[in-house]
Amino acid sequence: MIDVHYWPTPNGWKVTIMLEECGLDYNIIPVDIGGGAQFTPEFLRISPNNRMPAIVDHEPLGGGAPLSIFESGAILEYLADKTGKFLPTQPAQRYAVLQWVHWQMANLGPMMGNANHFKNYGKNMVDDPKQLEYGTKRFVGEVDRLSGVLDARLSVSQYLADDYSIADMITWPWAFLIGRMLDEKMWETYPNLKRWVDEVGARPAVDKGFRVGRDLGKRELTDAEEKARRELLFNQTNDKVRAAREQAARGAAGSAAKAAG
Numbered sequence: 001m002i003d004v005h006y007w008p009t010p011n012g013w014k015v016t017i018m019l020e021e022c023g024l025d026y027n028i029i030p031v032d033i034g035g036g037a038q039f040t041p042e043f044l045r046i047s048p049n050n051r052m053p054a055i056v057d058h059e060p061l062g063g064g065a066p067l068s069i070f071e072s073g074a075i076l077e078y079l080a081d082k083t084g085k086f087l088p089t090q091p092a093q094r095y096a097v098l099q100w101v102h103w104q105m106a107n108l109g110p111m112m113g114n115a116n117h118f119k120n121y122g123k124n125m126v127d128d129p130k131q132l133e134y135g136t137k138r139f140v141g142e143v144d145r146l147s148g149v150l151d152a153r154l155s156v157s158q159y160l161a162d163d164y165s166i167a168d169m170i171t172w173p174w175a176f177l178i179g180r181m182l183d184e185k186m187w188e189t190y191p192n193l194k195r196w197v198d199e200v201g202a203r204p205a206v207d208k209g210f211r212v213g214r215d216l217g218k219r220e221l222t223d224a225e226e227k228a229r230r231e232l233l234f235n236q237t238n239d240k241v242r243a244a245r246e247q248a249a250r251g252a253a254g255s256a257a258k259a260a261g
Contacts, residue, residue, distance in 0.1 A: 001025050001026065001027055001058050001059070002019065002024060002025065002026040002027070002055050002056070002057045002058070003026070003027050003029050003055060003056040003058070004016065004019070004026050004027065004028050004029065004053060004054075004055050005029045005031045005043060005046060005047065005052050005053060005054040005055070005056075006028050006029065006030065006031060006052060006053050006212070006213060007030065007031050007032065007033050007052055007053075007213070007216060007217065008212065008213040008214060008216055008217070009033075009052075010109070010112075010173035010174045010177065011051075011052070011053055011072050011109065011173070012052060012053045012212075012213070013173040013209060013210050013212075014053070014072045014075075014076060014169060014170050014173050015053045015055065015072060015075050015076070015079075015209075016028075016209035016210070016212040016213075017169050017172070017173070017205065017206050017209030017210065018075075018076050018079050018080075018086070018166065018169050018209070019079065019209065020205035020206070020208045020209040021085070021086065021169065021203075021205040021206070021209070022079060022083045022085050022086070024079070024083065026055075028212060028213055030213065030216055031043060031052040031053075032216075032217065033052060034217060038050045038051060038052060045068075046068045046070060047068075047070035048070070049070060049071075050236075051070070051071075053070075053072055053075065054068060054069065054070040054075075055068065055069050055075055055078075056068045057069070057078075057082070060082075061078065061081060061082040071105075072105070072170065073101050073102065073104075073105045073170060076101065076166040076169060076170055077098070077101065077166065079166075080165075080166050086164070086165045086166045086169070087165060087166050088163075088165075093161070093162075096161040096162065097160075097161040097165045097166060097167045098167075099161075100160040100161055100167035100171065101166060101167050101170055104167070104170050104171045104174065105170070107142075107146055108143075108146050108150075108171060108174050108175065109174050111139055111142040111143050111146060112139075112143055112174050112177065112178070112181060114135070114139040114142075115136070115139035115140045115142070115143050115181055116181065117135075117139075118132050118135035118136040118139055118140075119132075119136050119139075119140060119181070122135070122136075140181065140182065143178060143181050143182060144182060144186075147178055147182070147186065147189075147190050147193060148190070150171075150175060150190070150192075150193045150196075151189075151190040151191070151192045151193040152192075154192035154193055154195070154196045155192040158196075158199075159196070159200075164200075168196075168200050169200075169206070172197065172200045172201065172206065173210070175193065175196075175197055176197045176201060178193075
């Protein structure tokens with residue numbers, strides 16, 4: 001069984017989609033990122049960067065003690081190696097997939113996250129809207145550029161790395177939201193990207209993985225709760241999370257000592 005520490009966001013969907021595609025049994029453990037669950041010492045022992053998703057595989061590849069993994073790209077690569085699915089073993093084909101996995105992790109996800117922050121959340125966090133203009137232009141422009149990169153690739157290939165793979169699974173949860181970030185009319189400019197978004201989204205496992213935990217976090221927040229949530233999500237500093245990290249480290253050291261002695 002695989003425990004999935006999860007919240008229904010694009011990064012969380014990557015993992016549930018892969019698990020559904022592989023037909024693996026898993027158990028969802030909600031991580032309420034708006035309520036601060038990502039800062040608990042228990043979660044930081046699994047994901048020291050205080051970000052979900054993370055997994056704990058109780059029957060890990062290679063055997064041994066339960067294995068925890070954080071970062072969605074590493075998780076998908078691990079699950080592909082564990083199952084022998086969606087990531088070729090031959091070097092040329094393998095790295096054709098992995099280059100797009102790393103492209104998503106370094107480009108599309110972060111740029112869309114920043115664009116969403118400046119375009120949608122930032123207006124609630126600054127007094128002068130003009131402070132947001134450059135950031136919005138910079139990151140929305142990058143999303144537009146990256147859409148062109150995807151469209152060009154998908155004009156010559158059905159999927160990002162020829163055959164359907166973890167590259168498609170890791171990219172789709174962000175890519176299908178591009179229309180909301182830019183403008184729904186943008187799909188006319190990127191028809192190959194639109195074709196791919198629709199084809200991948202029509203896969204039963206993708207649809208099922210995307211719907212996991214849909215009802216989590218749907219409670220309407222008060223204004224005060226929403227303000228606290230924004231502060232929690234967007235104003236993190238080392239000082240604010242240090243105590244939780246130190247407590248997590250002490251817990252991990254204690255567990256290791258207990259196991260050794």
